[in-house]
Amino acid sequence: MKAFIKFDINIVTKKLLEDLLKPFNIKFRVIGFGEIEFLENVSQPKIDEITSILNEYGIEIIENQKSILVQKIKDTITEMVNSEEPLSVKSSVYLADKLNHSYGYLSNLFSEVTYTSIENYIIIQKIELAKNLIINNQLTLTEIAFKLNYSSVAHLSTQFKNITGITPSAFQRILMKRREMSIKNL
Incomplete structure (x- = not known):
């Protein structure tokens, strides 16, 4: 079960x-x-x-100042993406205000330490949340796109496919088939 x-x-x-x-x-x-x-x-x-x-629990104590700030950026992005309320400002403004640094500085530091951009990290976090929302089967793709601040389902679908290799609809179909198979195997 x-x-x-x-x-x-x-x-x-x-x-x-x-x-x-x-x-x-x-x-x-x-x-x-x-x-x-x-x-x-x-x-x-x-x-x-x-x-x-x-x-042992995947928790790391960070002592390097750059790494600490990068972790704060990641935590703020996670908080931002998982927020119940949609953002009323651009993510760059939100991060700069929340972390008291210019977005340019945050962006350069993040890229230097993680070898990816803040924008890409935000997309990855949004797609992970979208996958969880699809798995929980509580929202339609339109509702998920709205919740994650996408302009349309097509925009969500494009980014979802770029990250996962499949569309959200294909992801839903795979989940439904797996659920059907697990029910049959009971």
Whole structure:
């Protein structure tokens, strides 16, 4: 039996960090998405131990300033793409305002560190969300295009195909066939 789950990544991450850091008896607070502050001095051996445990869950402690800002850019994009409310400003303006840097600086830094553009990263995140929305089968393609701030279903379909190699409609058909096959196999 398959079950589709919906979760808030912020809540999951906060709870996971709390559970993983509790045994260390270190006071800390979660400042925001992807950012915590230790409220006491932590020895390097303890930091190494914490880093090792967090790495098992795909969580990485970032110390390099450029990498920290790039992670903040990624987190802000994730927050922006997953927002329930559509953006009323361009993503470049949103990122610059949210991160207090010029978009040109953010864009150059992001490309330097990740070897891809912010625009491409946004598209990838939007297509991942579109795939999840299609999988959850709650919205039509028109509603998904609107939710993700696309001008049309055709625009969504073009970007979806560029990233995945298939159209959203083909993706839906594949899912339906898989669901039918899994029901038959029960």
